């Protein structure tokens with residue numbers, strides 16, 4: 001028997017709704033907020049207000065595009081956290097209201113679980129390419145950097161995670177330091193394509209086990225730029241492509257080093273990536289090359305499913321729904337979720 005799930009995502013600055021039939025995507029609508037552009041980052045209060053404006057039209061459009069009426073929905077999956085509390089409240093409150101109005105159950109989804117399962121979003125007309133369990137997922141976003149062992153769609157083990165900054169933050173802060181704009185990841189990705197990744201070196205962390213650290217490399221860039229600019233005020237302008245390429249390579253080296261270690265330790269060769277930074281073209285290339293060299297099967301989510309979207313929430317919600325999970329009506333959003 002098939003199930004129709006409406007997914008709702010509002011954890012940060014994208015209001016999104018999607019409809020899936022099992023894991024097949026019927027629609028995915030995203031309203032990205034432009035209001036933050038002038039502030040160099042997401043302004044939480046503005047994000048909540050924009051979600052309030054967007055949520056009803058976005059959900060209506062997703063249902064229309066899917067050709068699904070509210071009474072055909074089997075469950076409403078929503079992002080419970082982690083994220084900005086005010087933003088999460090909009091999606092959670094909307095899900096509750098709709099649940100009461102149409103008398104259908106809710107399923108809560110950990111946003112990170114959505115990123116981890118992004119490879120499972122099926123689309124008509126494109127081949128199905130999904131990791132088998134257990135697999136390792138390198139989860140890299142603006143708020144997290146983790147290596148997760150995924151035993152089943154609802155069973156996760158964090159093998160390693162950042163002890164300070166997330167890798168996405170390192171991209172964003174590098175861009176900010178260089179006055180390049182926000183969000184930094186896509187800008188650095190683009191400039192790095194024109195630069196020499198071997199030209200400069202930045203210090204790498206020495207953290208035991210499978211944990212990450214990105215604060216040191218960020219500081220290393222800060223001092224490097226400060227010293228170079230003291231000698232030549234045009235240094236940054238004249239070398240930005242090489243700086244971006246070298247900094248990006250350092251971040252990818254750090255990510256890959258621990259991922260290779262985790263694959264060796266667990267003997268797992270099914271490797272996926274997820275989260276905003278998984279859109280990075282150099283990371284995608286390196287992981288594919290590394291995989292070919294090491295006999296891994298690598299799974300890269302489609303670019304449109306790397307950043308925040310409700311399709312991944314609907315699919316994660318589907319798996320929770322069929323495993324019998326239901327959210328109570330008094331569920332509250334949580335800005336930090338320690339575990340899965």
Ligand code: KG4
Nearest residue numbers: 141142143168183185186276277279280308
């Ligand atoms: O997963 P995401 O959309 O939001 C959460 O943090 O949940 O990730 C956003 C992060 C930002 O730090 C952004 O700079 C980064 O993903 N990002 C990229 C690229 N596209 C987005 N980082 C590197 N290369 C990219 N192409």
